[in-house]
Amino acid sequence: MTNPIKVAADAVIHFLHNMGVNTFHNYPGGTIAPLLDACPQFDINVITSRHEQGAGYAALAQAKLTGLPGIVGVTSGPGVTNILTPVADAYFDSIPLLIFTGQVGTGDINRYQGIRQRGFQEVDTPLLMQAVTKAQFQPKSVSELIEILPQAWNIAIEGRKGPVSIDLPMDVQRSPYQQTITPKAAPAQLVNNSELTEFTQSLMTQVAQAKKPVIICGNGMANKELAVVLNKILARWPAAVSHSLLGIGVLDSHSPLALGFHGHTGSQVAGYAINEADLVLVLGSRLDVRQTGTLVDTFAPNAQLYRVDFDSDELTHARIKNDKQLNLALELFLPHFCQQIEALATPINLADWHQQIASLKSQFSWPYPAYPGISPVKVIETLSAQMPENTICVTGVGAHQHWVARHFRFALPNRQFFTSAGHGAMGYDLPTAIGAAMHSPESEVLCIVGDGSFQMNIQELGVITEYGLKVKIVVLDNHRLGLVSQFQLMNWDTDVACGKKHTPDFCMIAKGYGLSAQHCDDPSQLASAIEQFVQTDNAALLHIEIDNRHDVLPMLLGGQTTDKMWPYYDMQGNKLEHNDE
Template sequence: MNIKKYKGSEILVKNLLIERVEYLFGYPGGAIMSVSDSLDRHAGHICHILTRHEQGAIHAAQGYARVSGKVGVCISTSGPGATNLITGLADALIDSTPIICITGQVSYNLLGTDAFQETNILDISFPVTKWNVQIPRAQDICQTIRKSFFIARSGRPGPVLIDITKDAQLQEAIFEEILFHKVSYFRSCPKVEVNKIEEAAILINAAKRPLILVGQGVILAEAEEELKALSEKANIPIASTLLGIRDNNHPLFVGMIGMHGHYAPNVLTNQCDILIAIGMRFDDRVTGNINIYAIQAQIIHLEIEACEIGKNIPCDVPVLGDCKKTLPLLTERVQENIRQEWISDFITIQKQEEKIGQKDLYTKKESLTMGEIIQWINQYKNKNAVMVTDVGQHQMIASRYFYFSSSKSQITSGGLGTMGFSLPAAMGAKFGARYRQIICVIGDGGFQMTFQELGILLKNNLPIKIVLLNNGFLGMVRQWQELFFKRRYAFSALLNPDFIRLAQAYNISGKKIEKRKKIPEAVKEMFDCNTAYLLEIIVEREYNVFPMITIGTYGDEIRLY
């Protein structure tokens, strides 16, 4: 009997189809041509989105993965194509996004000869991937692809890079379906220890002032309901990190913690007696000075990855495991409690921040503030809209004032802080959530890093709403220069092009707003438009984001002005 053999690239695409990959972001090139050709043959089942730069491809895959919860796939050629992915890989690793990157490589016999477009991408990408592998033979493709998908999405998700040599793409081999439930010598998800959960429950039951800090782990585990059940049963307020789950409709969500977070949760972190950290890693932007961060509190840490426990902050009760499993077990053991006084403390202390809110949202100055624009977006946006933000002042303002009402509604580069992330990520997010409104809030600096990706809009006709907050500066850099470098604005001022004409060149309608009274009408017009739209708003040039925990401080040292 003759067993049918397929080309390596064909086997690769067949495996992607088995993994139910619908969209794939990429850029063709010499070493990946065979795969591009096979993808084109399967164009009815798998859609290849051509980006304008490989960095755009990986950020789009990240946006897609974050909004849909599936694995994002991107593809690029060898050499420069592969090295252009590095920023996105680092971003995906630190923000735990499941990504598969497929890169081409020169033929096996040319490896190590400085051939045209050859780079040693495996060694370059070691520190920024969860796993990476080279496929030198076609018969290894099936197993490696399935294994990579398993690794990317298991445990704490992360990026996996697959490097396929040119001859492996062209060789013929047998296609077989392999199922992976376990990879040997790989700890994907630790076992739940019930005695640790009991220990944690005893601490929580005895606590008078407990506080939950929640990170992206809860979103990745899809454990929002389990979290709310715990919080509601024991009446524990929930503060979230930048990437964490937020629900403005829920009374127990008290806001965002961190450098530019809300005042009350930041102050009360240093007054609580039990800190329950769920799916977060105590980043330095959250903790400030670790020597004075929550030293009075006992810390319970629910985490999937053992190496995160005690990494930055010493932990009293570590609860390892997927929080989808550990949270219900904890809720069972926790007693009902009222804790009215503790919850009302948050409302009282938050009032001290009102002055900032007044200044941000109802300013009497002539120039516009970023806060009031976010407020108008809240007015007209759809209920389940997704906000994609770039990095900088607008990111902090948008995270503080945006009205969140559904899960997976914020996409931003948290850990790595990649400028230029939001525009391609918004495009990817639109493919991941076709029926949700995507609002891309971006600064003038970040926009100019990846605006070539407007080309994706041109081809695919995606109705993305881009809100460009233009202050003519790299805002956050300028704020730091003002506060810590005696107002020496070194290289932070930007001479910007005409963004509206730029958008027109890509066939995107747009409007520039400079006057306050024109904002409501313009925002409404943007949301009414059923195609892509660029709304450029000229905001105050020298505006500072407060409250702010400066480096090396925490607790009562939060700067309010």
């Protein structure tokens, strides 16, 4: 058989094929063409989005669902600058990506004093990528390329996962090369058994004594295997469980032990429970300002705080004082801890704590004022009840994101929540949902968006019909950039940039792209509209208009402790005065 590897670009794609990759997301251009040309030779599907952001976000879903790095390729210059937003998303939310960027030939890369650009569409890609990737490479020869490619793969997936950029000059891609690029085994993490034993023994002492324990599950816990282990632990030590935004679903949202997610727009029940807790075990969570509020000295004030995280920098530079910390992967710590819990003679009785939590849930209902028309919470709860168990729910960024996080039921391994957390990027929604439909065809993919976030990458609707994907899209339209509008009104009494937005006919746009679509603004028709939407056996869009006064309430503001979130309005919709004291 003739060797299909003729140039370096062929060898790159052959390497990806051997590593288990079957899809190359891209937006094309001249300097990435050699890689695209090589894909069919090695049975790698080429998926072309409508914009570089669309390709990047689809690759992000690829990584989350396959367990391998997502793969995306773009051309030089504007291709690079357009891909930066999804790359930043991957970096801040710890998602492994390999970003292949085309580049001008090596002879034009070198800059000279006073010359801004030597080659057409040339930008300094490694410099631009430096702040939002784990590593950046720009091989100037084939020998450099075959050395760095396996290294880049390992960097993306080892430790705290993240994106790695590989900037490929055209002459390097097209250089003759006929060999296979050999993978290199990633180094295994070394376990300090004495530290693990000391930490776990100390934690078990606290477990035996604690009357009001809380486990905080962060993004590091958001995988199916760890969710299974957590449930085994809870069977013997039924601590209450709170989540970061990306940790939602590690425990079934409907579990009696579930507190919801805590922090800026989270659950007041979770905030109270953390404030009351005498032991807090933090698993794979950064405890950033949106989780803890600004008063770091008063977060979990009555608790011993134990923390496990793979990223040593997060522990070294923690915002919250840790009483005990362990720098170790949760995949190594949690089974060990589970063994200690299961070795207990009897399950730990926390009935009094459970009763207090049930009382908190009864006491702190969501303080949403009643406005005319359709309630966004009703929309979310109805969708949650009617969508099947194997639903991946993807949101954009805005008020709708937080309503979904609060009111949609999530439960790994089946019901998964995809959203942009650390970067908070509008436009994440539709292209990530498209990637989810491609890489998990057995799942139902529901994309819930706001009118603002949806219009950031609305052009990706064309990808749905081109590839025959079944993506269900709900547009919650309040004619307002809701969350920022709410912030502006709370602080300055004006929302000149965010309020009273004209929105297009989303149904007409969807139909223009070949999707079925319907509109609803009448509460009496909501149930039938959602039922028809859910039962549609193809891609569909449901455009729901809601009153523009609906806000995300309550909210943890600056100067507040987690047990004193400010509702902003009373139940009649009257604005409340805010006092930081």
